[in-house]
Amino acid sequence: MADQNQPPSQEPASTDGGSPHEALFLVLPYLSVLELLNVARVCTSLRRAVEDDDDILPWLNLVVERPLSRRLSDQRLIGISSRGKGRLKSLILVDCINVTDDGLQLVVSNNPLIAKLHVPGCIRLTPDGIIRAVKTLSDDNNDCRLKSLCISNILGINKQHFHTLCSYLQRAHKLGDTATSNIIDVDICPVCDEVSQVYACPQSSERGKCNRKGCKLCIPRCEECGRCADCKEDVELEEATLCSEVLCSECWLHLPKCNHCNQPYCTKHAYRRQQPQGGSGGGTGWLCEACHVKANEVLEHGDDDD
Ligand SMILES: [Zn+2]
Ligand SMILES: [Zn+2]
Ligand SMILES: [Zn+2]
Ligand SMILES: [Zn+2]
Ligand SMILES: [Zn+2]
CATH class of the missing domain: 3.80.10.10 (Ribonuclease Inhibitor)
Structure with a gap:
């Protein structure tokens, strides 16, 4: 991330008095809300396009x-x-x-x-x-x-x-x-009689589909593939995720892990992955929130014995 502290008083796109490239207007319908709000900040003609189209x-x-x-x-x-x-x-x-x-x-x-x-x-x-x-x-x-x-x-x-x-x-x-x-x-939920998200286990075997139904609390199941704890022959549930979600061992193996503690976030919580700061530590991959905080403390206090 480069420093961009200077106020954008002069937009490169409009310094010649012209408007931004036409292609920009063509992509507007495909942008997300956040992208549109950012585009609208670039210059007057884009802001008008975003507001009027x-x-x-x-x-x-x-x-x-x-x-x-x-x-x-x-x-x-x-x-x-x-x-x-x-x-x-x-x-x-x-x-x-x-x-x-x-x-x-x-x-x-x-x-x-x-x-x-x-x-x-x-x-x-x-x-x-x-x-x-x-x-x-x-x-x-x-x-x-x-x-x-x-x-x-x-x-x-x-x-x-x-x-x-x-x-x-x-x-x-x-x-x-x-x-x-x-x-x-x-x-x-057919088990506890409370209003909740109710899932049916999708696991099928030679004996037919499991189809066990219930809320998350009544029928523990893998957050990723949805298979229930009773389908144990194939699924072993463990709780070794950073977001305390239940996962089967198969899904656990396939999820990307924190560089430091080797634990995964489930797909739903993947946004919590942090990019490591500084050049040290392997380059690729990510850190969990806890390891990220620890790594930053080490950087700040210069405890890194090199
Ligand atoms: Zn229930
Ligand atoms: Zn699974
Ligand atoms: Zn099942
Ligand atoms: Zn970690
Ligand atoms: Zn999660």
């Missing part, structure tokens, strides 16, 4: 993930989503821990065409806030398009909330009792 897909299919998700406030969400001018088709917010019920509701009210509402890990949202949003989207007055609802890791969703959500969707889509399982990503 009605067909920029990210404004219609809004996906906010890491690293942007933690910085997304209600205000920023409302600002970004308004660029779709009420035509938003998907709203996918992953781990957006600062978005509240009111922020979500405002976006949903202004965008009745939303077909995909995914808010996993948005822990400030409440069950009542989600019910309100789904009610708005499945209102009698608008032809309900909501076809996919992800609410895993929203705290406090009980059976009553779940049934309320299902009833709105069933009524809006004129569905039978069981048909909402294709729309909502949580269900009632």
